[in-house]
Amino acid sequence: MFKCEKYETSFGEIEHLLDDVLIIRYDKINRIEEEHVKSISHYRDKIIGDKKYYAISDVRTGIVTFTNEAKQYLAQERSIQNRRHLDIVIVSNWASKMEVQLYLKLFKPLVDTQVVRTVDEALDLIEAHRNMS
Numbered sequence: 001m002f003k004c005e006k007y008e009t010s011f012g013e014i015e016h017l018l019d020d021v022l023i024i025r026y027d028k029i030n031r032i033e034e035e036h037v038k039s040i041s042h043y044r045d046k047i048i049g050d051k052k053y054y055a056i057s058d059v060r061t062g063i064v065t066f067t068n069e070a071k072q073y074l075a076q077e078r079s080i081q082n083r084r085h086l087d088i089v090i091v092s093n094w095a096s097k098m099e100v101q102l103y104l105k106l107f108k109p110l111v112d113t114q115v116v117r118t119v120d121e122a123l124d125l126i127e128a129h130r131n132m133s
Helices: 034-048 068-076 078-082 094-107 119-132
Strands: 002-008 012-018 021-026 053-058 084-090 113-116
Touching: 002 034, 012 034, 021 034, 021 119, 034 068, 053 119, 078 084, 084 119, 094 113, 113 119
Parallel strands: 021 053, 053 084, 084 113
Antiparallel strands: 002 012, 012 021
């Protein structure tokens, strides 16, 4: 079911694209604080509830970094990771893609994470993931 509801936030916007797909667009800041992560969690609960979902992070405006406090919050909130089917990061260019892929190799996220260049590529990955499940 197609939703396309948008919510403005202090760091950009969250778009509820499909029943179980959220796009987080970081277009106002590139440094994510603990308060931003909590805000994302609040909107996710409001929009999706407690069901599993696909998270698309659109960082085409620049690489997003998380403060230590934000990372610590995410590490402690295991339910956040258990609720995501797949994480997808949208980047603007080849260099950014390489940078994100290096970060993923070094820090090994608990949720399978893919890097793409467009929303359409992200949605294709989600469709392929659904077909494999």
